[in-house]
Amino acid sequence: xxxxxxxxxxxxxxxxxxxxxxxxxxxxxxxxxxxxxxxxxxxxxxxxxxxxxxxxxxxxxxxxxxxxxxxxxxxxxxxxxxxxxxxxxxxxxxxxxxxxxxxxxxxxxxxxxxxxxxxxxxxxxxxxxxxxx
Ligand code: ZN
Numbered sequence: 001x002x003x004x005x006x007x008x009x010x011x012x013x014x015x016x017x018x019x020x021x022x023x024x025x026x027x028x029x030x031x032x033x034x035x036x037x038x039x040x041x042x043x044x045x046x047x048x049x050x051x052x053x054x055x056x057x058x059x060x061x062x063x064x065x066x067x068x069x070x071x072x073x074x075x076x077x078x079x080x081x082x083x084x085x086x087x088x089x090x091x092x093x094x095x096x097x098x099x100x101x102x103x104x105x106x107x108x109x110x111x112x113x114x115x116x117x118x119x120x121x122x123x124x125x126x127x128x129x130x131x132x133x
Pocket of ligand 1: 010079081
């Protein structure tokens with residue numbers, strides 16, 4: 001399944017309160033959505049740059065995935081998300097090629113997207129997400 005474009009880049013931050021004004025200033029555009037994703041134990045903030053979004057991720061739980069990432073690596077790029085027609089089908093195709101998955105089927109992410117992750121041990125150390133509307 002060929003991705004149509006990079007849907008978003010996820011960046012782990014310690015504080016949305018500090019990083020939202022910073023990115024608004026850097027990018028010259030307003031954050032258009034802040035949303036908590038309980039399932040992922042994060043609060044997200046979105047900026048639109050052309051077709052691609054920047055997703056800032058603040059942890060709401062030190063034991064959650066972003067909490068652990070910040071603890072280990074500090075702030076920085078967390079994942080890259082490719083837009084595909086159907087995330088569940090894209091995950092199944094990846095698995096058929098021997099790529100390890102975090103999610104076998106897609107689940108609900110921020111902005112009502114269906115999302116699923118490949119395992120970074122199979123992707124040269126990059127956490128890759130497939131997503132569709
Ligand atoms: Zn994402």
